[in-house]
Amino acid sequence: DVKVTQSSRYLVKRTGEKVFLECVQDMDHENMFWYRQDPGLGLRLIYFSYDVKMKEKGDIPEGYSVSREKKERFSLILESASTNQTSMYLCASSGSDRGSSGELFFGEGSRLTVL
Amino acid sequence: AQTVTQSQPEMSVQEAETVTLSCTYDTSESDYYLFWYKQPPSRQMILVIRQEAYKQQNATENRFSVNFQKAAKSFSLKISDSQLGDAAMYFCAYRGYNFNKFYFGSGTKLNVKP
Numbered sequence: 032d033v034k035v036t037q038s039s040r041y042l043v044k045r046t047g048e049k050v051f052l053e054c055v056q057d058m059d060h061e062n063m064f065w066y067r068q069d070p071g072l073g074l075r076l077i078y079f080s081y082d083v084k085m086k087e088k089g090d091i092p093e094g095y096s097v098s099r100e101k102k103e104r105f106s107l108i109l110e111s112a113s114t115n116q117t118s119m120y121l122c123a124s125s126g127s128d129r130g131s132s133g134e135l136f137f138g139e140g141s142r143l144t145v146l
Numbered sequence: 147a148q149t150v151t152q153s154q155p156e157m158s159v160q161e162a163e164t165v166t167l168s169c170t171y172d173t174s175e176s177d178y179y180l181f182w183y184k185q186p187p188s189r190q191m192i193l194v195i196r197q198e199a200y201k202q203q204n205a206t207e208n209r210f211s212v213n214f215q216k217a218a219k220s221f222s223l224k225i226s227d228s229q230l231g232d233a234a235m236y237f238c239a240y241r242g243y244n245f246n247k248f249y250f251g252s253g254t255k256l257n258v259k260p
Binding site: 062073076121133135138140 | 183191192237246251252
């Protein structure tokens, strides 16, 4: 069974704290993504990575950074958490064969509350 | 950037009946993929169905089918014989043929009444 695992389902942090969200996939996928999900806004792309040490900004990268040191692991970092970063964070991965649908496989999500 | 619009924030259907969820998108590309994803409460998002834009035939997966109207840029999901387990958020998504970025709609919450 294919699997995308996010390290924490629920986190509560204080304003100004540094937050790490970890994601690991076991499908040898090239592409990995971090999305933020908010009610009424759907999924918004924060960052994605198409290879080890490669990253690209998505639509809402401000306040976030990412790290991809190994193919299977993609980390999202909030350098200084703020209350407006309270949200559900979804990690996903996909293969990169051109012409394939590149279906996204999702983790279970990490619900972050910043107080 | 491409946009995906789901105009129905919430819908309800009686068990065993049929419901259609709407999705429209905006693109200048001719080749692309469209998807419907399901997110049950507190559970992980899974793929329901996908459609390749170059295929004229509408995709079908068991009780789930789509009505793909390329010229109208419309991609609706029909769920037949609705079951309680179909209750979830449903997201429509677009992916360009040569790009890995997905664009998602805002979602439709489907309630299934027993």
